[in-house]
Amino acid sequence: MRRVSDLLRTPAGRRLTLVAGPWDAREVGSVVLVDEMRELTTAAPGALAILSRHAMRSCDVLDALRLAGRGGLAGIVLPGPSGTTPEMVELARRERVALLAGASDHSLSDTVLGLSAAVRADPGLLLRRTREAIDGIGAMEGAGEEDILRAASASVGVAYVVAGLAGPGANATVIRVGGRPDGYVCWEGEDPAAAIVAQVVATTLGRVRAAAREAEAARERALLALLGAKDTRIAARRARHEGVPVDGWHVAVFLRDPGGDAPPGAADPVLREARGIAAALPGALGLGGTAELSAPPLVTRWQDGVLVLLTADERTTIDLPPAQRSSAQRSSAQRSSAQRSPAQRSSALWPSVVGTGGSAAGGTGAGLGTCQAGPDGLRRTAAQARAAAARAAAGEVVRFDRLGVHALLAELSGSESALVAARDMLAPLERLGALSAHALPTLKAYLDSWGSRTRAAELLSLHPNAVAHRIRRIAEALDADLSDPQTRFALQLACHVVLDYDCLPGTTTTISSS
Numbered sequence: 001m002r003r004v005s006d007l008l009r010t011p012a013g014r015r016l017t018l019v020a021g022p023w024d025a026r027e028v029g030s031v032v033l034v035d036e037m038r039e040l041t042t043a044a045p046g047a048l049a050i051l052s053r054h055a056m057r058s059c060d061v062l063d064a065l066r067l068a069g070r071g072g073l074a075g076i077v078l079p080g081p082s083g084t085t086p087e088m089v090e091l092a093r094r095e096r097v098a099l100l101a102g103a104s105d106h107s108l109s110d111t112v113l114g115l116s117a118a119v120r121a122d123p124g125l126l127l128r129r130t131r132e133a134i135d136g137i138g139a140m141e142g143a144g145e146e147d148i149l150r151a152a153s154a155s156v157g158v159a160y161v162v163a164g165l166a167g168p169g170a171n172a173t174v175i176r177v178g179g180r181p182d183g184y185v186c187w188e189g190e191d192p193a194a195a196i197v198a199q200v201v202a203t204t205l206g207r208v209r210a211a212a213r214e215a216e217a218a219r220e221r222a223l224l225a226l227l228g229a230k231d232t233r234i235a236a237r238r239a240r241h242e243g244v245p246v247d248g249w250h251v252a253v254f255l256r257d258p259g260g261d262a263p264p265g266a267a268d269p270v271l272r273e274a275r276g277i278a279a280a281l282p283g284a285l286g287l288g289g290t291a292e293l294s295a296p297p298l299v300t301r302w303q304d305g306v307l308v309l310l311t312a313d314e315r316t317t318i319d320l321p322p323a324q325r326s327s328a329q330r331s332s333a334q335r336s337s338a339q340r341s342p343a344q345r346s347s348a349l350w351p352s353v354v355g356t357g358g359s360a361a362g363g364t365g366a367g368l369g370t371c372q373a374g375p376d377g378l379r380r381t382a383a384q385a386r387a388a389a390a391r392a393a394a395g396e397v398v399r400f401d402r403l404g405v406h407a408l409l410a411e412l413s414g415s416e417s418a419l420v421a422a423r424d425m426l427a428p429l430e431r432l433g434a435l436s437a438h439a440l441p442t443l444k445a446y447l448d449s450w451g452s453r454t455r456a457a458e459l460l461s462l463h464p465n466a467v468a469h470r471i472r473r474i475a476e477a478l479d480a481d482l483s484d485p486q487t488r489f490a491l492q493l494a495c496h497v498v499l500d501y502d503c504l505p506g507t508t509t510t511i512s513s514s
Contacts, residue, residue, distance in 0.1 A: 029045070029047060048074050050077040152197055171188060171189070219242050252307060252308065252309050254385035366392055423498055426478075440498065444492070
């Protein structure tokens with residue numbers, strides 16, 4: 001450990017002169033610049049305090065010596081040459097504080113930097129500071145990233161920050177999660193202790209992130225199990241054990257993925273973007289922010305998209321901010337009625353949620369479920385959000401509670417069991433050869449036109465006789481009596497379910513019928 005006598009032999013210390021007091025009474029642990037005399041009272045024991053001229057105007061040397069002795073400082077440095085008096089010499093000896101004078105032609109900042117570098121380079125102090133910092137980090141098991149960074153910064157005396165990228169030439173050490181880089185711990189200065197402790201901080205943050213992601217993955221697995229469970233009670237118990245807030249009030253947002261699931265091991269841009277916007281969702285929905293949620297938003301892949309689940313302790317009303325409503329109105333005015341259904345015309349463009357850039361966000365439609373309570377409500381709002389998303393165009397959000405009479409079709413379109421039943425009912429159409437590709441749109445147009453061949457021909461751009469020929473072959477393939485009201489209703493519903501589900505990615509345009 002360095003003492004004042006050791007510092008006087010360094011390049012920065014050679015410009016100092018010992019005026020009074022012992023030069024080796026205390027070990028020097030740090031160097032501080034004092035611009036106001038009250039800062040002497042907060043300096044750490046063992047510090048070497050360098051006083052500015054401004055500080056000396058408010059206090060004389062004797063007062064400074066008394067404050068330094070009371071705080072256990074190693075010494076004080078006066079600005080510029082200084083004389084001595086017997087009283088100063090005696091007080092410095094009694095307080096065991098070295099009194100030094102600086103050179104008039106040397107700046108205070110250069111003196112502070114030079115002496116600080118000399119103190120930090122001392123092997124004994126380096127080991128002590130490093131050990132104390134590492135012990136402090138080890139005692140914070142279970143703490144969050146911010147708390148760990150704050151404690152490490154305070155113990156070493158540098159400001160540690162976490163960055164996604166490290167600039168060229170910057171002091172940085174990589175954070176690894178599962179062996180892969182996951183950000184950097186950065187700091188300023190050339191303190192050797194800071195570099196050593198940064199490695200420990202990066203390792204600790206890597207463990208914290210890995211544990212957090214494993215816990216998040218367990219919650220996602222429990223949530224998926226609950227969504228697909230036949231016995232809700234058992235699945236809800238497991239979900240509670242993993243930290244899923246199943247007993248609150250839930251609102252689900254479903255983002256359709258136009259590109260399908262990402263290959264194993266590949267980056268998942270839709271899921272990554274959904275995680276990025278999850279924190280902003282409560283504010284965008286008018287919920288007031290994440291502080292009002294009972295748990296952080298849960299984000300997971302589910303079926304053909306990404307589900308975001310928001311849970312609060314109390315029932316809440318969902319609404320879009322005025323700016324987004326006006327945006328929706330402007331967007332609605334720009335689209336023709338032929339291109340959009342009534343439900344879509346009443347929905348809102350939501351750039352802050354579905355994004356405006358990137359291949360994934362550009363083709364993403366979103367659905368918003370209603371606020372529901374408990375485990376069964378969680379399943380219900382998730383199904384509603386997915387059903388509503390099936391009717392959303394690219395970059396558009398459809399709210400389930402604004403679908404009106406289309407809510408039933410949306411529910412069926414989002415139901416796997418309804419989809420399977422509808423496809424089974426219409427499966428014989430696949431045996432019609434060349435007509436099979438056009439059979440389903442033809443049947444839908446015919447049934448939607450109340451059995452009018454003329455109206456169906458207009459919708460399909462065909463001759464009425466062509467429609468009549470197709471319908472006759474379709475009825476034979478299905479072995480169906482199209483004059484029976486219940487048969488017509490069931491087939492019409494099945495056509496809507498299948499075509500709504502099998503629409504082109506990112507659009508509401510169904511497969512061509514010609």
